[in-house]
Structures are given as structure tokens and as C-alpha cells.
Amino acid sequence: MNALPLSRLHSVLLKGEFAVTAECGPPRGANEEVVKQKAQLLKGYVDAVNVTDNQTAIVRMSSIAASALLLQIGLEPVMQMVVRDRNRIALQSDLLGAYALGMRNILCLSGDHQAFGSQPDALNVFDIDSTHLIHTVKTMRDEGKDMSGYALDKPPRMFIGAAANPFADPFEYRVVRLAKKIDAGVDFIQTQCIYNMDRFKKWIHLAREEGLTEKAYILGGITPLKSSGMARYMKNKVAGMDVPDEIIKRMDNVEKKKAADEGIKICLETIEELKEINGVSGIHIMAIEWEEKVPEIVKNAGLKN
Amino acid sequence: MIVGEQKPVREIIDTIIRYKKLLILGCGTCVKTCFVGGEDEVAALASALRLALKQEDRKIEIEEQTVERQCENEFIQEAANAVARNEAVLSLACGAGVQALAKRFGDTPVLPGVNTTFIGIQQKPGLFTEECQGCGNCVLAVFGGICPITRCSKKLLNGPCGGSQKGRCEINPETECAWQLIIDRLTLLGQHKNLRAYIPPKNWQPSISGGPRKYIREDHII
Numbered sequence: 001m002n003a004l005p006l007s008r009l010h011s012v013l014l015k016g017e018f019a020v021t022a023e024c025g026p027p028r029g030a031n032e033e034v035v036k037q038k039a040q041l042l043k044g045y046v047d048a049v050n051v052t053d054n055q056t057a058i059v060r061m062s063s064i065a066a067s068a069l070l071l072q073i074g075l076e077p078v079m080q081m082v083v084r085d086r087n088r089i090a091l092q093s094d095l096l097g098a099y100a101l102g103m104r105n106i107l108c109l110s111g112d113h114q115a116f117g118s119q120p121d122a123l124n125v126f127d128i129d130s131t132h133l134i135h136t137v138k139t140m141r142d143e144g145k146d147m148s149g150y151a152l153d154k155p156p157r158m159f160i161g162a163a164a165n166p167f168a169d170p171f172e173y174r175v176v177r178l179a180k181k182i183d184a185g186v187d188f189i190q191t192q193c194i195y196n197m198d199r200f201k202k203w204i205h206l207a208r209e210e211g212l213t214e215k216a217y218i219l220g221g222i223t224p225l226k227s228s229g230m231a232r233y234m235k236n237k238v239a240g241m242d243v244p245d246e247i248i249k250r251m252d253n254v255e256k257k258k259a260a261d262e263g264i265k266i267c268l269e270t271i272e273e274l275k276e277i278n279g280v281s282g283i284h285i286m287a288i289e290w291e292e293k294v295p296e297i298v299k300n301a302g303l304k305n
Numbered sequence: 306m307i308v309g310e311q312k313p314v315r316e317i318i319d320t321i322i323r324y325k326k327l328l329i330l331g332c333g334t335c336v337k338t339c340f341v342g343g344e345d346e347v348a349a350l351a352s353a354l355r356l357a358l359k360q361e362d363r364k365i366e367i368e369e370q371t372v373e374r375q376c377e378n379e380f381i382q383e384a385a386n387a388v389a390r391n392e393a394v395l396s397l398a399c400g401a402g403v404q405a406l407a408k409r410f411g412d413t414p415v416l417p418g419v420n421t422t423f424i425g426i427q428q429k430p431g432l433f434t435e436e437c438q439g440c441g442n443c444v445l446a447v448f449g450g451i452c453p454i455t456r457c458s459k460k461l462l463n464g465p466c467g468g469s470q471k472g473r474c475e476i477n478p479e480t481e482c483a484w485q486l487i488i489d490r491l492t493l494l495g496q497h498k499n500l501r502a503y504i505p506p507k508n509w510q511p512s513i514s515g516g517p518r519k520y521i522r523e524d525h526i527i
């Protein structure tokens with residue numbers, strides 16, 4: 001791991017503080033105020049904010065532009081970049097541009113398939129995969145070269161992140177894939193939302209045994225549930241999501257009015273457990289269209305007072 | 306083999322409507338095997354078109370023929386007389402066959418009756434699956450004989466993605482996750498090493514990305 005902080009998020013992690021990141025989905029339009037308003041809610045409660053890149057393959061304001069807006073109001077973005085829509089030429093070029101604009105964290109992803117989105121008739125790219133993107137950013141940073149080997153004038157020095165899903169199959173291979181991403185150059189990992197704590201613990205145990213938690217910071221993914229409908233939707237409709245029946249039952253067993261409170265309660269319990277797990281360096285809160293809850297969660301979890 | 310599907314009859318009618326004499330030309334190789342372009346399908350389509358056009362009170366003369374392979378001049382030649390007798394040809398071959406006809410019979414309109422879909426196999430009777438995208442640089446040796454470029458929805462060389470569940474691909478529960486298959490096969494072959502290795506980005510130059518491709522065999526040029 002790099003000893004000199006590459007970003008504010010990196011410096012928090014270097015100090016051994018429990019890091020908190022959240023998420024801000026750019027709007028389906030060009031309204032910069034929406035981005036700023038959403039982000040403003042998070043100010044003071046998080047170390048950095050992920051800006052999604054056309055998530056679920058729906059056209060939104062670009063992650064670079066929305067990240068730049070976050071910088072303007074003094075929040076540190078984690079710019080997400082998917083390999084679905086851009087070939088290697090465009091990805092590298094945008095990476096250089098993003099660094100020039102002040103972005104210091106990147107999250108390298110494959111991206112949801114366009115079949116899920118609003119324009120399934122689009123052509124996808126997938127020229128390189130997310131592991132290749134990690135390797136590319138790392139080579140730019142540490143060797144100062146682009147993918148062709150050309151020496152860059154002022155290489156971008158990004159703190160490199162990736163996603164990991166301990167709940168996808170095949171389970172044993174999930175740690176191997178994490179190891180591959182770390183070898184490729186990943187500095188930090190944000191996981192898929194954790195509802196199945198047993199499985200998460202098994203995964204991090206295997207990762208620890210392989211020495212992987214020493215090589216990358218792991219931030220556990222948290223998504224507060226708003227209703228039992230949402231819990232069911234996540235379980236049945238969202239690819240790679242594991243919501244155990246006990247969670248569904250808990251959400252079912254409270255009055256509709258109190259469901260949101262129960263969701264927050266579950267999420268606080270998850271955070272408490274994560275704090276105690278060796279190898280977990282922080283949390284990543286994905287409060288989907290519920291950003292206003294993030295301050296409450298962070299405060300009640302006793303983080304970032 | 307090349308797999309295709311017959312175009313909807315309505316679409317075919319729209320493309321042939323202005324001709325009075327039409328040749329439907331089948332191909333006896335790939336498209337016959339996948340039941341879209343052999344003698345039987347030519348005959349069935351001819352009857353369907355005759356019936357449909359009769360109901361619409363339109364007159365058309367349809368001639369039927371099938372050659373062994375529409376992608377080779379030697380076989381196409383056999384259809385020369387029939388082509389000359391008709392105003393247009395509706396080809397039930399793959400896109401290569403249609404274009405080979407168009408090259409050979411420059412002044413006759415050649416129309417496609419098939420949507421050419423992929424290079425694949427008949428996995429079981431009636432089920433055809435895509436297996437190869439002709440990337441020009443085969444990497445099957447590394448992946449236990451399962452092609453991630455064709456069969457992983459995201460072309461991942463370092464998969465699987467976070468959407469793989471119970472052996473199924475995230476885009477569709479009917480689709481197998483190629484990476485689950487790759488892991489299973491490499492495990493069976495005792496080649497775990499390949500799973501841990503970082504597979505570098507692919508060079509797409511030999512693929513369609515490098516422009517239309519040619520294959521030249523000097524030793525066969527006359």
C-alpha cells in the first residue's frame with residue numbers, strides 16, 4: 001500500500017480511522033443543483049462520496065462532471081468508471097482529464113449490462129474488463145505510462161478502488177478474484193451490500209488467511225432497507241444480492257410506518273458488527289435515493305461526531 | 306456452423322412485394338442444419354408466401370431451388386438459369402451466402418430471408434447456442450475450452466462478475482454464466498493456476514474491430 005496519502009480518503013485509512021463513504025447518483029438531466037443538494041446533505045458525515053457512472057445502464061450526468069461538482073462544494077469524490085460504455089482509449093483519456101480536474105479516487109467496475117437499463121438497444125463495449133482497468137490506472141500512477149507504454153507528462157496519481165461481491169457465486173472463487181484485483185493494483189475495496197453477515201464473515205476470514213486484508217482496505221457495503229417490499233425486491237430482482245429470510249421477516253413483522261426505522265436499525269446493527277471485524281477498515285453506505293438518512297446513520301453509529 | 310432464424314413472413318412480403326417472379330434459393334449446409342434454409346424450409350416458405358399473397362389478391366410466381374452451399378461459386382453456378390428466369394432472389398442462406406449471390410449475379414436484386422445470428426452448435430435437438438465470435442486469436446486453451454468473449458455477457462477475461470448466481474448469468478436466468486463453466490472445467494482439468502492468473506487485455510486487431518478481414522493463401526492462388 002502507498003505510504004503517502006493519494007487522497008483524503010486514503011489519509012483517513014492510513015491513520016487507521018474507520019472510514020465512511022456514501023454514494024451520490026447523478027441526475028437524469030443536466031441540473032447541477034440536484035447534485036449539489038444531494039451532496040450537501042452528506043457534508044461533514046463522510047470521508048468521500050462515490051459518484052456512480054450511468055448506474056443500471058441508465059443515461060445520467062457523467063460521473064466526471066458530477067464529481068467535479070462535488071469538488072466545488074468541498075466534498076471528495078470517488079469517481080466510478082465502468083468499462084461497459086468506453087473503450088480503452090476513452091477510459092484512459094477520461095482518467096487523465098479527471099485527475100486534471102482534481103479527482104483523486106477512482107472505483108473501477110465492469111458496469112451493469114445494458115439489458116437492465118433504459119436503452120437495451122445500445123451496443124456495449126467491454127474492450128477491457130474491470131481488472132484491466134485497475135491495472136491500467138496503477139501502471140499510469142506507478143510507472144507513469146499509458147497502456148501503449150507511452151511515458152505520460154504528469155501521470156495521474158489515483159487511489160484505486162474496486163468492488164467485491166462476497167455474495168455472488170461461486171463462493172470459493174470470490175476470494176481468488178479479490179486476490180487478482182489486488183495483484184492488479186487495487187488499494188481499497190467496497191463490497192456489495194451486506195445482509196448475510198455469516199457469509200460476509202466467511203469471506204473476510206478467507207481473505208484474511210490469504211493476507212489480502214493487509215494489502216487492501218475493505219469497506220463493507222451498507223444499504224438501509226426502506227420497506228419489506230424493498231427487501232423482497234433486493235432479494236429477488238437485484239443480481240448478486242443476498243437478503244436472508246430473517247431480514248425479510250424482520251421487515252415484514254413491523255408496521256408499515258415503522259419499516260423504515262427497522263431498516264435503519266438493521267443497518268446500525270450491521271455497522272456495529274463490521275466495526276468489530278478484523279480486516280474491515282470502514283463502511284460504504286449506499287442509501288439509494290435516501291441520502292438524507294446518511295447523517296442519521298453515521299451519527300447513531302457513533303462515527304464522525 | 307452458422308446459425309440463423311427465418312425473418313417474419315410479413316417482413317419478407319414487404320421486401321418482395323414489387324416482384325412478379327421470385328426465386329427462393331435455399332442452402333443445404335449450415336442453415337439446413339438449423340432448420341431455416343434447406344429444401345423443406347424453402348418449400349414451406351414458398352407455400353406460406355403464395356397463400357398470404359393470394360389472400361391479399363396479389364399475383365406472384367415463385368420458383369424454388371436449393372444448392373449445396375450458397376457461399377461457394379461452384380455451387381451457386383447451379384442456380385444461374387433459375388436466377389435468369391426471375392426478377393429477384395430471396396436467399397435463405399446466411400449473410401455470406403446472400404452476398405456471394407449478389408457478387409455472382411450483379412444485376413439481380415438479392416434479398417435476405419434469414420437473420421444470420423451466430424457461429425454455434427446444436428447443443429441438443431432444437432437448441433442452438435452461440436460459441437464463437439471469430440475474434441481472430443483463439444484463447445480457448447487458457448479457459449478450459451469455454452469462450453469468455455462469446456459466452457460471458459461482459460466479455461470478461463478476468464471474471465466472473467458480481468452478478469453470477471447459481472451458475473446463471475445476471476442478464477438472464479436462462480443463460481449459463483460462462484465463468485461458472487470455466488471455473489468448473491478448469492477445476493476438473495486440474496488447471497486452477499489459470500484461474501489465479503491475470504489475463505491481460507485482448508488485442509482486438511485480428512477481430513472485426515481491425516476492419517473487414519481477409520485470409521490469403523498464396524499457395525492456393527491461381
Ligand code: SF4
Nearest residue numbers: 437438440443444452
Ligand atoms: S477465443 Fe475467439 S476464436 Fe476462440 S472461440 Fe472465442 S471468439 Fe472464437
Ligand code: SF4
Nearest residue numbers: 457466474475482483
Ligand atoms: S454472470 Fe457470468 S456470464 Fe454473466 S456477465 Fe457475469 S461473469 Fe459474465
